[in-house]
Amino acid sequence: MKHYGLWINGNWVDTENTMAVTNPATGEVIATVAEGGIQQAQDAIDAASRAFRAWSAMPAPDRARILRNVADRIRARAQGLAEILTTEQGKPLREAKAEILMSADYFEWNSEEAKRIYGETIPASVPNKRLWAIRQPVGVVAAITPWNFPASMIARKVSPALAAGCTVVIKPAETTPLSALEMGQIFEQAGMPSGVVNIIAGPPEPIAEAFLTNPAVRKLSFTGSTEVGQLLMRRAAQDLKKLSLELGGHAPFIVMDDADLELAVAGVVASKFRNAGQTCICANRLYVQHAIYEEFSQRLARRVRDLKVGTGFDPSVDIGPMIDNSAVEKVERQVRDAVARGGRVITGGQRVVIPNAGSGWFYAPTLVADITHDALVAQEETFGPLLGLWEYQTDEEVMQWANDTPYGLAAYFYGRDLGRVVRMYESLQYGIIGVNDPVPTVVQAPFGGVKHSGFGREGGHQGLDDYLEWKFVSIGL
Ligand code: NAD
Numbered sequence: 001m002k003h004y005g006l007w008i009n010g011n012w013v014d015t016e017n018t019m020a021v022t023n024p025a026t027g028e029v030i031a032t033v034a035e036g037g038i039q040q041a042q043d044a045i046d047a048a049s050r051a052f053r054a055w056s057a058m059p060a061p062d063r064a065r066i067l068r069n070v071a072d073r074i075r076a077r078a079q080g081l082a083e084i085l086t087t088e089q090g091k092p093l094r095e096a097k098a099e100i101l102m103s104a105d106y107f108e109w110n111s112e113e114a115k116r117i118y119g120e121t122i123p124a125s126v127p128n129k130r131l132w133a134i135r136q137p138v139g140v141v142a143a144i145t146p147w148n149f150p151a152s153m154i155a156r157k158v159s160p161a162l163a164a165g166c167t168v169v170i171k172p173a174e175t176t177p178l179s180a181l182e183m184g185q186i187f188e189q190a191g192m193p194s195g196v197v198n199i200i201a202g203p204p205e206p207i208a209e210a211f212l213t214n215p216a217v218r219k220l221s222f223t224g225s226t227e228v229g230q231l232l233m234r235r236a237a238q239d240l241k242k243l244s245l246e247l248g249g250h251a252p253f254i255v256m257d258d259a260d261l262e263l264a265v266a267g268v269v270a271s272k273f274r275n276a277g278q279t280c281i282c283a284n285r286l287y288v289q290h291a292i293y294e295e296f297s298q299r300l301a302r303r304v305r306d307l308k309v310g311t312g313f314d315p316s317v318d319i320g321p322m323i324d325n326s327a328v329e330k331v332e333r334q335v336r337d338a339v340a341r342g343g344r345v346i347t348g349g350q351r352v353v354i355p356n357a358g359s360g361w362f363y364a365p366t367l368v369a370d371i372t373h374d375a376l377v378a379q380e381e382t383f384g385p386l387l388g389l390w391e392y393q394t395d396e397e398v399m400q401w402a403n404d405t406p407y408g409l410a411a412y413f414y415g416r417d418l419g420r421v422v423r424m425y426e427s428l429q430y431g432i433i434g435v436n437d438p439v440p441t442v443v444q445a446p447f448g449g450v451k452h453s454g455f456g457r458e459g460g461h462q463g464l465d466d467y468l469e470w471k472f473v474s475i476g477l
């Protein structure tokens with residue numbers, strides 16, 4: 001069985017304790033990983049601090065070449081990396097491959113952006129002064145990432161940070177550290193100088209403690225649940241660390257009566273059931289307008305019943321396992337709660353046992369209709385293959401329902417009338433809007449939320465802003 005060390009200061013470091021990584025489709029242990037703690041996190045921060053000076057001073061085209069090299073190496077190893085991702089996380093292999101290739105795209109995009117970090121000249125009010133605003137990297141960045149996209153969440157943080165001239169310490173999710181540590185090998189082969197990137201797997205609290213208390217860390221970039229994001233923000237206030245928080249979502253998906261129904265059915269399936277519904281931007285609440293409700297829900301139910309659940313290595317499978325038992329239990333709780341409030345299960349609603357797959361965590365794709373608005377599925381993020389369905393009458397009514405949540409990450413709607421489309425996207429209180437588009441994430445656009453979904457943006461030229469600071473220079477002549 002393969003064993004992974006931690007990647008600190010350009011070395012693979014072992015520790016006294018090890019953690020087992022399991023395959024969620026089978027329950028089997030697939031690898032062991034050295035367990036890092038506060039000491040390894042401090043060592044990594046020290047290494048990143050030492051490396052910062054040379055890395056931030058390196059001419060941008062040279063930094064860009066190394067980032068581009070990382071992208072090329074990820075692409076060259078895409079199949080093997082995707083297999084590791086599917087083994088530790090469960091998603092179907094084609095989804096894993098798409099995630100790996102998108103990770104490469106982030107490195108390529110940011111290798112190009114590294115060369116375009118421009119400042120400003122500012123007209124002075126007197127003849128004997130010259131004014132400039134320049135942009136400089138914030139310093140050492142700590143990154144904490146979740147298990148649902150173990151490769152691309154790292155790429156989305158590390159590539160803009162490095163492009164900006166920052167150095168980084170990464171803490172991947174404890175359930176999926178292998179994709180992260182494989183990236184360490186790629187950084188090593190791509191010519192990344194020692195200490196510029198460091199990867200520490202282990203239990204979150206001690207590692208986060210080092211990130212929050214070490215004054216060398218100037219920025220914390222976190223993707224994960226709203227609860228942990230709030231906790232980190234409270235703690236980061238002590239040292240006024242810069243923060244980016246990419247947190248939970250609770251996306252509404254609205255189908256208007258002039259929508260193309262076939263496209264909208266396919267859109268719901270793509271948005272909801274990708275990664276077994278364990279996606280921060282996936283649809284949680286489906287609102288369908290009265291005139292098309294019956295026909296739409298029947299077409300959707302037929303499509304959802306046809307989705308195949310199974311292990312990620314079976315090419316005919318649409319939906320892999322969930323990450324663990326507690327994730328399945330959360331879906332079960334929401335289904336029970338919806339039914340107790342008068343909800344009707346249209347399809348699904350139970351666990352699935354896959355023959356010869358061991359003790360994996362599978363749940364059937366599920367649609368529940370006739371639900372009250374105070375049901376759990378209407379109130380909290382599901383993070384699983386369950387979709388609540390409601391019938392609405394007017395655009396005004398559905399806008400209110402859609403915005404009636406503390407979350408504000410992604411929202412979707414399908415419709416064709418230009419006036420209604422514009423009014424709808426202007427009114428939705430979300431950071432990302434998909435209009436007739438169920439998968440809006442791309443490397444060249446800013447991704448992030450509002451309200452309890454956090455702040456900061458990843459992707460696009462805006463993705464670098466969070467890793468840069470303005471410095472104003474006033475020169476008397
Ligand atoms: P989580 O908050 O439990 O864990 C995320 C990361 O935080 C992991 O690395 C974990 O080890 C770490 N962590 C946990 N407790 C911590 C603590 N006390 N101190 C410091 N770090 C701690 O979330 P999760 O279950 O891994 O991921 C699912 C959540 O992530 C969902 O809410 C999902 O919506 C969100 N998410 C958001 C985005 C986005 O871009 N907005 C993207 C993916 C996932």
